[in-house]
Structures are given as structure tokens and as C-alpha cells.
Amino acid sequence: MGQEAPGNLLDIPDGLLSVGYDSESKGHQTATLVNDKIYVVEGSRDAAKLWIDVKIFDKSTGKWLIPTVLGTKPRPSNGHSAVPVNDDRILILKADCSADDCFWFLEVGSPYVKEQSKLLGAEVVAWSKGVVGEGPKPVVISGPSGVGKGTLISKLMKEFPTTFGFSVSHTTRAPREKEIDGVHYHFTERSTMEKEIRDGKFLESALVHGNLYGTSIEAVEAVAEAGKRCILDIDVQGARSVRSSSLEALFIFIRPPSFEELEKRLRSRRTETEEQVQKRLRNARAELEEGKSLGLFDHILVNDDLETCYENLKKLLMLDDGTNANYQPTVRSFEIPVSHSVSIKDQKILMRCGTSELGKAITSLFLLDVSSLKGGSPGQTRGLGVYAISSYAE
Numbered sequence: 255m256g257q258e259a260p261g262n263l264l265d266i267p268d269g270l271l272s273v274g275y276d277s278e279s280k281g282h283q284t285a286t287l288v289n290d291k292i293y294v295v296e297g298s299r300d301a302a303k304l305w306i307d308v309k310i311f312d313k314s315t316g317k318w319l320i321p322t323v324l325g326t327k328p329r330p331s332n333g334h335s336a337v338p339v340n341d342d343r344i345l346i347l348k349a350d351c352s353a354d355d356c357f358w359f360l361e362v363g364s365p366y367v368k369e370q371s372k373l374l375g376a377e378v379v380a381w382s383k384g385v386v387g388e389g390p391k392p393v394v395i396s397g398p399s400g401v402g403k404g405t406l407i408s409k410l411m412k413e414f415p416t417t418f419g420f421s422v423s424h425t426t427r428a429p430r431e432k433e434i435d436g437v438h439y440h441f442t443e444r445s446t447m448e449k450e451i452r453d454g455k456f457l458e459s460a461l462v463h464g465n466l467y468g469t470s471i472e473a474v475e476a477v478a479e480a481g482k483r484c485i486l487d488i489d490v491q492g493a494r495s496v497r498s499s500s501l502e503a504l505f506i507f508i509r510p511p512s513f514e515e516l517e518k519r520l521r522s523r524r525t526e527t528e529e530q531v532q533k534r535l536r537n538a539r540a541e542l543e544e545g546k547s548l549g550l551f552d553h554i555l556v557n558d559d560l561e562t563c564y565e566n567l568k569k570l571l572m573l574d575d576g577t578n579a580n581y582q583p584t585v586r587s588f589e590i591p592v593s594h595s596v597s598i599k600d601q602k603i604l605m606r607c608g609t610s611e612l613g614k615a616i617t618s619l620f621l622l623d624v625s626s627l628k629g630g631s632p633g634q635t636r637g638l639g640v641y642a643i644s645s646y647a648e
């Protein structure tokens with residue numbers, strides 16, 4: 255674009271966090287320097303307008319870049335500030351938002367952003383919501399066709415509808431009689447899905463039993479957005495891809511008590527033709543071998559008696575929901591007022607918030623610890639520590 259960089263942007267000295275200034279469009283902007291590039295984040299106060307724009311001023315070439323922005327964008331807010339973290343992402347603090355919506359990360363040089371940038375041949379940045387504390391890990395459930403994954407997941411969703419949310423995959427296979435589009439799968443055309451994979455909309459995808467299956471980033475984010483723990487029913491190839499992605503999950507492999515029993519279950523379901531059953535059984539042998547791969551699955555459950563297996567699955571999930579982590583922040587809910595300032599030292603961010611109570615100005619100090627961040631785009635960034643330090647009247 256032919257626009258010149260505003261003078262105050264070019265003057266950002268190295269080492270300074272970010273410069274906030276009013277924008278012409280009556281919004282709020284910050285300019286943050288990371289590796290010779292200035293990331294200008296502009297937010298609108300107008301809830302009807304889509305927040306948030308990102309543009310980049312490359313100091314080395316003197317040119318503006320409009321990046322491809324991946325991930326779910328944050329919603330409008332009354333203000334924000336920005337703090338660079340680890341040279342690969344910028345922490346965005348949104349003012350006047352609910353506690354679960356005030357911390358966001360704009361990834362500018364994370365491995366995911368680099369990979370997508372190569373893939374798309376464009377400058378890429380990606381949004382990722384920040385989660386205070388560990389938060390529960392998504393759960394990946396894999397196992398051969400007919401082993402009972404769907405049955406176990408349905409039971410879990412029925413018993414804990416507000417805790418767990420299903421990641422609705424895309425597939426090119428035809429719907430079965432009782433399957434509903436958008437609930438069991440997003441049934442899609444092959445060419446459409448292939449294009450969306452090329453466009454970077456998928457966390458993982460694989461060819462399974464002759465059809466394309468994939469988990470879209472949106473599917474996982476929709477569950478997290480609803481405040482639920484995400485359950486993914488994906489094949490072993492998908493589990494492998496997720497293992498090497500930034501989505502930190504709990505991996506569970508379901509085995510049948512015997513191959514004969516697997517065949518019996520698959521046939522008794524009566525959803526596949528004989529040819530499809532044969533294909534699934536052939537693939538099952540390889541999947542059962544792969545399921546033993548070292549380091550791929552955290553837990554292996556045998557689905558012999560359904561109720562016993564379900565009880566074991568519940569035990570695993572309750573034990574591993576992240577609430578027993580050592581890393582517990584002292585603050586879980588609070589709001590950042592528009593009047594706040596931030597400074598950073600040794601990955602510890604000090605946030606000074608000004609509020610008023612009974613006519614008195616109150617200043618509260620918070621420490622934000624970004625030294626144990628996990629995950630990130632695609633998906634959320636967990637492990638943010640928020641500690642209340644002091645609060646005093648001025």
C-alpha cells in the first residue's frame with residue numbers, strides 16, 4: 255500500500271514494548287516491534303464492525319505488508335495493549351472484557367505461522383486465545399473402525415453435556431442413515447475439502463478407508479469457545495498429525511478384546527457394504543499395530559465390556575483434566591480496565607490497572623507469567639499465569 259508509516263511508528267526504539275495511539279477510525283491501535291517489523295493492531299470500538307485489523311510495517315524495506323490472518327479473531331473491545339513475548343508472538347490485553355476473553359496472542363513467528371507462511375507463500379499471522387492456567391487438554395480418541403469409539407463418546411457427551419464438546423470433522427464419505435450434517439460430520443465435496451485444506455483451514459486431514467477426513471481449526475475452536483473440553487474421534491494418521499501440531503492433547507487408543515469381536519461389531523452395525531467391511535478390517539490390522547507405536551498414545555483402553563471400558567475412560571479423563579497441575583495461578587477471574595499499563599522484564603509482565611471505588615482511585619498490580627505457555631494457534635494458548643501482587647488507594 256502506498257501509505258507512509260506514521261512518524262511515531264518509525265521512532266519505536268528497539269526494546270520498547272509497544273506504542274498505543276488513537277487511530278483515525280476512532281478505534282485504538284498499538285504498534286509493536288518484533289524482529290525489525292512493526293505489527294500494527296487496530297481495534298474498533300464499534301461492536302458492529304469486525305474487530306481487528308493487523309498490518310505490518312517492515313522497517314528493513316520501508317514497506318507496509320497486509321498479512322494473511324489465521325485463527326479466530328478477537329471480538330470488539332474498548333481498548334487494548336500489546337506486549338511482545340519470546341520474539342514469536344504478541345500478547346494482546348483487551349480492556350473491559352470478560353475474564354475468559356481478555357488475553358489473546360497474535361503469533362508472528364511461531365512454528366505454525368512459519369509453516370503456514372511457507373505453504374501459502376504469504377506473510378502470515380495467527381490469533382490464539384490465551385487461557386489462564388493449564389485448562390483441560392483436548393482428548394483424541396483413536397482406534398479401528400467398529401471398536402466402539404462413537405459409542406463411548408456418545409455416552410460421555412450424554413452424561414456430561416456441559417463438560418465435553420465433540421469436534422465435528424469434515425468427510426467426503428456419504429452420510430449414513432441416522433447421521434446429521436453438522437452434528438456427526440460436515441459432509442462435503444472432495445474438491446471443496448481439498449481447497450480448504452490447501453487454504454490452511456484444517457488442523458489435520460487424512461485419507462481413511464478411501465475417503466478424506468479432517469479436523470478443521472474452526473471445529474476445535476468452536477468447542478473451546480463454548481467453554482468445553484474438546485473430544486476428537488480421528489484415525490491413527492490424524493492422531494500422529496495432532497501429536498506433532500501445537501495442539502497439546504491427551505491421546506487414547508481403543509482396542510477390541512479380539513479381532514473376531516471387532517469383525518462381529520462392525521458387521522452387526524450394518525452401516526457398511528461387504529466390500530467396505532473388508533476394507534475396514536484390512537486397515538484395522540495395521541491400525542492395531544500402529545496403536546502400539548511408542549510415544550503416540552498416552553493410554554490404551556480395551557473395549558471388552560462396554561460399561562467397564564466407559565468407567566475406565568471416565569477415570570482417565572477426570573484424572574487428567576488439568577486441574578491437578580502444579581502450576582496454579584492465583585487469579586482466575588478479573589477484568590482489565592481501559593486505564594492500564596504494562597511493562598516486561600525476564601518474561602514477567604507487570605500490569606498496573608487503575609479503577610475507582612467509592613470515589614477513590616485504586617491501583618492494582620498484577621504479574622503475568624508467560625514462561626510456561628503451551629499450545630497456540632491453531633487452538634488456544636494455555637499456561638498463562640496471572641498473579642495479584644498488590645492493590646492500593648492513591
Ligand SMILES: Nc1nc2c(ncn2[C@@H]2O[C@H](COP(=O)(O)OP(=O)(O)O)[C@@H](O)[C@H]2O)c(=O)[nH]1
Pocket residue numbers: 396397398399400404423424427458459460462463467468469487488489490491492493
Ligand atoms: N484423521 C481423521 N480421521 C477421522 C476424522 N473423523 C473421523 N475419522 C476417522 O475415520 C475413520 C472412519 O470413520 P467413520 O467413517 O465415521 O466410520 P467408523 O469409525 O467406522 O464409525 C475412523 O477411524 C475415525 O476415527 C478426522 O477428522 N480426521
Ligand SMILES: Nc1ncnc2c1ncn2[C@@H]1O[C@H](COP(=O)(O)OP(=O)(O)O)[C@@H](O)[C@H]1O
Pocket residue numbers: 397398399400401402403404405406519520522523557558559560561563
Ligand atoms: N463393548 C462393546 N460390546 C459390544 N458391542 C459394542 C461395544 N462397544 C460398541 N459396540 C457396538 O459395536 C458397534 C460399533 O461401535 P461404534 O461405536 O460405531 O464404533 P466406532 O465408532 O469405533 O466405529 C456398534 O453397533 C456398537 O453398538
